Amino acid sequence: xxxxxxLKYTASHEWVQAQADGSVRIGITDHAQDLLGDMVFVENPxxxxxxxxxxxxxxVESVKAASDVYAPIAGKVLATNPDVEVAPExxxxxxxxxxxxxxxxxxxxxxxxxxxxxxxxxxxxxDSH
Amino acid sequence: xxxxxxxxxxxxxxxxxxxxxxGWDMPLHYGSQISEHHAVRRDAGMFDVSHMRxxxxxxxxxxxxLQHLLANNVDKLTTLGRALYSCMLNEQGGVIDDLxxxxxxxDQFRIVVNAATTEKDLAWMRHTAEGLDVSIVPRADLxxxxxxxxxxxxxxxxxxPGAQAVSESLKPFHAIEFKGIFIARTxxxxxxxxxxxxxxxxxxxxxxxxxxxxxxxTGLGARDTLRLEAGMNLYGQDMDETTSPxxxxxxxxxxxxxxxxxxxxxxxVGQTFTQQQxxxxxxxxxxxxxxxxxxxxxxLGEITSGSFSPTLQQSIAFARVxxxxxxxxxxxxxxxxxxxxxxxxxxxxxxxxxxxxx
Numbered sequence: 398x399x400x401x402x403x404l405k406y407t408a409s410h411e412w413v414q415a416q417a418d419g420s421v422r423i424g425i426t427d428h429a430q431d432l433l434g435d436m437v438f439v440e441n442p443x444x445x446x447x448x449x450x451x452x453x454x455x456x457v458e459s460v461k462a463a464s465d466v467y468a469p470i471a472g473k474v475l476a477t478n479p480d481v482e483v484a485p486e487x488x489x490x491x492x493x494x495x496x497x498x499x500x501x502x503x504x505x506x507x508x509x510x511x512x513x514x515x516x517x518x519x520x521x522x523x524d525s526h
Numbered sequence: 527x528x529x530x531x532x533x534x535x536x537x538x539x540x541x542x543x544x545x546x547x548x549g550w551d552m553p554l555h556y557g558s559q560i561s562e563h564h565a566v567r568r569d570a571g572m573f574d575v576s577h578m579r580x581x582x583x584x585x586x587x588x589x590x591x592l593q594h595l596l597a598n599n600v601d602k603l604t605t606l607g608r609a610l611y612s613c614m615l616n617e618q619g620g621v622i623d624d625l626x627x628x629x630x631x632x633d634q635f636r637i638v639v640n641a642a643t644t645e646k647d648l649a650w651m652r653h654t655a656e657g658l659d660v661s662i663v664p665r666a667d668l669x670x671x672x673x674x675x676x677x678x679x680x681x682x683x684x685x686x687p688g689a690q691a692v693s694e695s696l697k698p699f700h701a702i703e704f705k706g707i708f709i710a711r712t713x714x715x716x717x718x719x720x721x722x723x724x725x726x727x728x729x730x731x732x733x734x735x736x737x738x739x740x741x742x743x744t745g746l747g748a749r750d751t752l753r754l755e756a757g758m759n760l761y762g763q764d765m766d767e768t769t770s771p772x773x774x775x776x777x778x779x780x781x782x783x784x785x786x787x788x789x790x791x792x793x794x795v796g797q798t799f800t801q802q803q804x805x806x807x808x809x810x811x812x813x814x815x816x817x818x819x820x821x822x823x824x825x826l827g828e829i830t831s832g833s834f835s836p837t838l839q840q841s842i843a844f845a846r847v848x849x850x851x852x853x854x855x856x857x858x859x860x861x862x863x864x865x866x867x868x869x870x871x872x873x874x875x876x877x878x879x880x881x882x883x884x
């Protein structure tokens with residue numbers, strides 16, 4: 398299972414990547430795309446919207462099912478990834494390249510409260526038993 | 527404990543993601559359900575449908591009993607091996623199951639019923655056959671492999687030496703027996719191909735032979751998008767015991783012309799139906815799904831089956847809507863917090879690899 402060490406994770410299968418400018422990019426994990434199957438639709442939050450941690454803010458849909466994406470931390474939506482909206486199958490090809498949207502965190506320290514790769518791997522492995 | 531088909535271990539070996547389907551452990555896909563879908567539309571794919579049950583019918587009262595049991599008329603089976611699609615109704619005109627019945631030599635019949643409904647169907651059949659000379663024999667000793675797509679027949683002929691000579695002239699919706707293998711030119715995809723019923727002991731060898739020839743193993747995921755594009759109902763989703771064939775797009779399968787009496791007929795003849803099934807093409811971006819609410823100019827309705835169509839690259843669905851709604855009408859489908867615009871269209875949406883709607 399592909400779980401890069403340099404990302405942060407949530408129990409609801411989002412990944413979070415800190416950017417040099419203090420913003421974060423958010424996507425769904427490789428495990429999430431594998432569970433969902435072929436992705437066909439992405440609905441992102443509108444830039445400028447403020448999200449609270451745990452809020453439903455995006456939807457990814459596979460042929461099989463629709464799945465909510467939750468805000469890993471609080472912040473303001475900066476941008477969305479047009480590539481993944483046009484070609485949702487990018488989520489299947491490389492879930493960590495295909496970010497969904499970026500966020501300006503309210504509090505950068507909130508990142509420390511997320512799961513690291515080891516903890517996320519343990520969670521996924523516990524799920525599959 | 528899920529039931530398994532004889533090919534269960536082979537599916538796992540070929541990388542299938544397995545899911546529960548009506549109590550059966552079945553392959554959902556082997557990697558990508560969209561690739562599998564395209565393989566069937568463009569080349570050839572194969573499905574393990576051994577969870578569906580073959581039921582052989584014999585006895586001097588077989589024909590008379592089927593005329594009473596089925597909403598379609600088995601007298602339409604005028605040539606040997608011919609297949610007929612029919613609903614089996616309850617007294618209220620609700621659909622107990624949909625099935626295919628083939629005419630066999632000696633005025634015997636072969637029926638194929640859905641997996642999840644098998645026990646219920648058999649109980650109903652036995653109940654209605656009480657006191658008659660009818661034998662009802664479920665064939666758990668048979669596996670079923672559907673090979674579908676423009677190259678499907680050629681692939682089957684390559685895998686089964688001698689089969690071409692006996693099945694090349696077989697017309698659509700006909701079947702023939704060949705060396706213990708029942709070869710039927712039927713399917714659930716809108717493509718040409720065969721459904722093969724064969725001893726469970728021979729299924730793995732045939733599956734591997736077809737695989738080596740390049741036939742794509744195809745799971746239930748693609749089976750669902752293929753049948754939806756092809757305009758074919760799914761039992762339990764588009765119709766069930768509470769809906770009649772007239773509300774679910776299956777009026778064409780109900781024979782009211784002959785004066786025979788069949789179970790459910792009096793209920794159907796005495797009723798005015800206010801709902802109908804229509805095809806829906808989404809105009810906005812998004813994906814239609816079963817149970818979404820639909821607003822129409824004539825009242826409310828509901829999506830029964832919806833998905834993304836890999837062939838049309840757009841979402842399609844069946845909806846149950848008020849009678850009077852017609853192709854060209856615009857609907858609003860409630861998807862989460864939005865009303866998406868959709869258009870009523872004629873279906874099938876796709877046939878023989880080609881999109882029919884836009």
